[in-house]
Amino acid sequence: MFDYLIVGAGYAGSVLAERLASVANKKVLIIDKRNHIAGNAYDHYDEAGILVHKYGPHIFHTNSKDIFDYLSKFTEWRNYQHRVLGSLDGQLFPIPINLTTINSMYGLNLTSEQVEEFFASKAEPVKEMKTSEDVVVGRVGRELYEKFFRGYTQKQWGLDPSELHASVTARVPTRTNKDDRYFTDAYQAMPLHGYTRMFEKILSHPNIKIMLNTDYKEVVNEISYKKLIFTGPIDEYFNYQFGKLPYRSLDFKFETHDKETYQETGTINYPNDYAFTRITEFKYLTGQRHEKTSLVYEFPKAEGDPYYPIPKSENTVLYQKYKKLADELTDTYFVGRLGTYKYYNMDQVVAQALATFKKIQHQDSQESLATNDVASSINKNGSLGRY
Ligand code: FAD
Ligand code: UDP
Numbered sequence: 001m002f003d004y005l006i007v008g009a010g011y012a013g014s015v016l017a018e019r020l021a022s023v024a025n026k027k028v029l030i031i032d033k034r035n036h037i038a039g040n041a042y043d044h045y046d047e048a049g050i051l052v053h054k055y056g057p058h059i060f061h062t063n064s065k066d067i068f069d070y071l072s073k074f075t076e077w078r079n080y081q082h083r084v085l086g087s088l089d090g091q092l093f094p095i096p097i098n099l100t101t102i103n104s105m106y107g108l109n110l111t112s113e114q115v116e117e118f119f120a121s122k123a124e125p126v127k128e129m130k131t132s133e134d135v136v137v138g139r140v141g142r143e144l145y146e147k148f149f150r151g152y153t154q155k156q157w158g159l160d161p162s163e164l165h166a167s168v169t170a171r172v173p174t175r176t177n178k179d180d181r182y183f184t185d186a187y188q189a190m191p192l193h194g195y196t197r198m199f200e201k202i203l204s205h206p207n208i209k210i211m212l213n214t215d216y217k218e219v220v221n222e223i224s225y226k227k228l229i230f231t232g233p234i235d236e237y238f239n240y241q242f243g244k245l246p247y248r249s250l251d252f253k254f255e256t257h258d259k260e261t262y263q264e265t266g267t268i269n270y271p272n273d274y275a276f277t278r279i280t281e282f283k284y285l286t287g288q289r290h291e292k293t294s295l296v297y298e299f300p301k302a303e304g305d306p307y308y309p310i311p312k313s314e315n316t317v318l319y320q321k322y323k324k325l326a327d328e329l330t331d332t333y334f335v336g337r338l339g340t341y342k343y344y345n346m347d348q349v350v351a352q353a354l355a356t357f358k359k360i361q362h363q364d365s366q367e368s369l370a371t372n373d374v375a376s377s378i379n380k381n382g383s384l385g386r387y
Contacts, residue, residue: 001224002209006030007216008231010039011346012336014202015070015353016229021207024361028208029223033215038199039231040307040337041346048256050282050294051194055307056252057267057280057296058195061185062347068187070350074201077189078287082182084267084278086148095269096182097144098175112176119174132161132169139174152271156300157248157310165311168343182267190285229356231336233306234322242321245341246312249304253297262293275299309341316341333360 003026006013013030014037020026036042040055059082062068085092086101093101099115102108110118122141126134132153136145145161149169153161161169173184181188191198203210211219216232230237235245253276266284270276276297283293309315319341326334335356337344344352 002027002029004028004227004229005223005225006229008032009037011349012231012353014199015350016357017208018202019357021205031211031214035212038196041195043194043196046294048292050290051286051288052282052294056298060190060346061183061188063185067347067350075191075198078192080190081188083180083265084182084269085265086269086271088147094180096173096175098180099178116176129166131166132164135166135169148271152277156277158302168311227331229333229335231339233338234334234341238322238325242318245318246310246315247306248308248310249301250307251299251301256292256294258292260291262295306338309343311343
């Protein structure tokens with residue numbers, strides 16, 4: 001009998017497996033329907049021997065020392081600051097929009113203060129930043145919104161930014177300085193030997209058994225366990241009884257080129273041209289040296305593997321219905337990007353998993369207190385007393 005059955009060997013499932021096994025000494029079975037661990041962060045060496053990310057480019061960044069310290073138990077790191085350029089009419093501009101973007105796009109020589117005034121003069125008054133359109137037009141105005149955000153967002157989500165929650169485009173800031181890093185988090189690094197190696201270490205504990213190529217539905221009645229942690233799609237768990245939660249999917253096209261570098265920086269975004277949103281060249285991210293180079297193109301689509309929950313109010317309402325069902329279950333926990341329908345980065349999923357572990361520990365200690373109460377009332381009265 002396992003103490004825990006964990007469905008999904010991505011960050012949510014693997015971090016919980018590790019904590020339960022090593023801190024709480026629980027026996028854990030972790031299953032995944034894929035033929036590998038690491039969830040969407042899985043990386044591997046392609047035919048040319050270049051380390052690539054099977055489910056699109058993954059760059060680790062966090063402001064939390066606790067999260068960074070936790071993962072550092074399982075990997076060494078390579079410092080890496082991601083940089084992105086946007087391709088507009090054949091010219092490349094830094095993204096997020098910064099002082100250099102504006103000066104080179106408009107042939108200006110503004111200072112930081114002047115560019116702040118420039119943005120203020122272009123920004124449209126927005127009462128409440130509700131949608132992804134509000135965020136950008138309220139900050140930099142409609143022209144830059146049309147150039148950098150509208151087309152990209154329509155491609156990526158199949159929706160107009162006005163239909164998406166503000167938090168989506170708010171992920172990308174606007175800068176008045178020349179900082180051209182995509183992220184400004186305190187910790188930005190790539191696992192030195194890749195994500196999959198890090199996950200191998202996270203899951204390497206005698207209390208953890210791993211079963212791959214195993215779908216929850218096929219085995220749930222054959223495995224005996226006390227508690228369940230589910231990190232797959234929450235609507236799937238409940239047999240879509242309120243209808244399907246929409247997810248955005250992607251096709252990935254990989255290419256290897258017979259030259260050392262292909263493009264100017266790690267990622268180039270194509271907001272308005274082509275069916276793909278961006279091209280990422282892995283060697284920038286991993287620091288690998290190789291005479292060839294491998295790239296991935298991302299083509300968004302509606303059907304397929306669920307990669308992105310879609311932050312939109314009617315989807316949140318539907319998710320809340322499933323969450324209510326989830327809250328009514330005992331000894332069953334829903335965690336992760338698919339389990340809680342949240343557009344979370346890797347560090348946020350780790351934080352959520354660690355918080356869930358604390359909650360479980362707390363519940364376990366309450367249970368054992370209650371058990372002790374029973375035991376002590378038996379001792380005193382020779383009966384179950386109030387129980
Ligand atoms: P997942 O990694 O999706 O793991 C869930 C696992 O559950 C999967 O392996 C799945 O096979 C398994 N599963 C589902 N249903 C079942 C079932 N019925 N039976 C058995 N197994 C099942 N984050 C960043 O911080 N930085 C980035 O640069 C970044 N880039 C990204 C790029 C792309 C294209 C995508 C899609 C995501 C990116 N992310 C990034 C987000 C990151 O991938 C997630 O935050 C993280 O992987 C979520 O972990 P998870 O454990 O919640 O889910
Ligand atoms: N976005 C955009 N243009 C860009 C970059 C981002 O419109 O050049 C918008 C788009 O809606 C995207 C969102 O901002 O989905 C978040 O971008 P991010 O790079 O964080 O997306 P992810 O890496 O999660 O796919």
